[in-house]
Amino acid sequence: MDRQHVAALLNFCATVDSRVRRSMATQEQAAATIRSWAEALAHVPAVADTVDWDASRAARRYYEQAHGDRSAQFRPIEPADLLAAWAPYRAELMNRHTDPLPTADPDDVVAWRAELLGTRHAVAHGQQPPSEHRALTAGGPHPDVEARLRAIGSCIPAAARAELARYRPTRAAREAAVAAGQPDPLGVRCDWCQAPAGQPCRSRRTRPDGSVRSNAHRARPHPSRVDLAAARLATAV
Ligand SMILES: [Zn+2]
Known part of the structure; x- marks a missing residue:
């Protein structure tokens, strides 16, 4: 999330939590909060269609859960809450991802490694959909094909x-x-x-001595x- 994303998110949180609103009372305070949040959430996307992630929805859910559990120490949302909310989405993306073959020259180890890690990084941060070629190639033939094969024999x-x-x-x-x-x-x-x-x-024909003819x-x-x-x-x- 960049500062613009963070500002929009904090704007939403301020509407439901007066403490967030007060922490952004002055221009300087707001700028400092936005800066520190953007730094903490640099690797969390605002939206990732590949796993149906939306940071503003995660923030809303945080307050819905806080509301449902009054006994818990109810504190204003922090970047850590969004990092924790994003973690399972990130794990799901990486589980679905299979490293595609880099286009870099395999003899150029540095470029090869950089491309591999770059792709993983992009997937882990929701910037790129996972490469799911293993999902496509795993398993036997399509059920339709299997049924036809059985019918034909x-x-x-x-x-x-x-x-x-x-x-x-x-x-x-x-x-x-x-x-x-x-x-x-x-x-x-x-x-x-x-x-x-x-x-x-x-x-089998045999000779009188028993050997095979x-x-x-x-x-x-x-x-x-x-x-x-x-x-x-x-x-x-
Ligand atoms: Zn026989």
């Missing part, structure tokens, strides 16, 4: 999925089966060839796996 659009089908027949067959409400054999582990869920069955993917799952998936689906329904 995939980030891959249906048209692209159809194009891809011929390059991944196993997956396409699975998706077609699930879409048709049929059992998905690859959704369960194969007890026959030990293929884990999601992996296709393998045909081939271990190729099977285009069709083992029948016991299909039966198992069907049983799972039946119990699930």
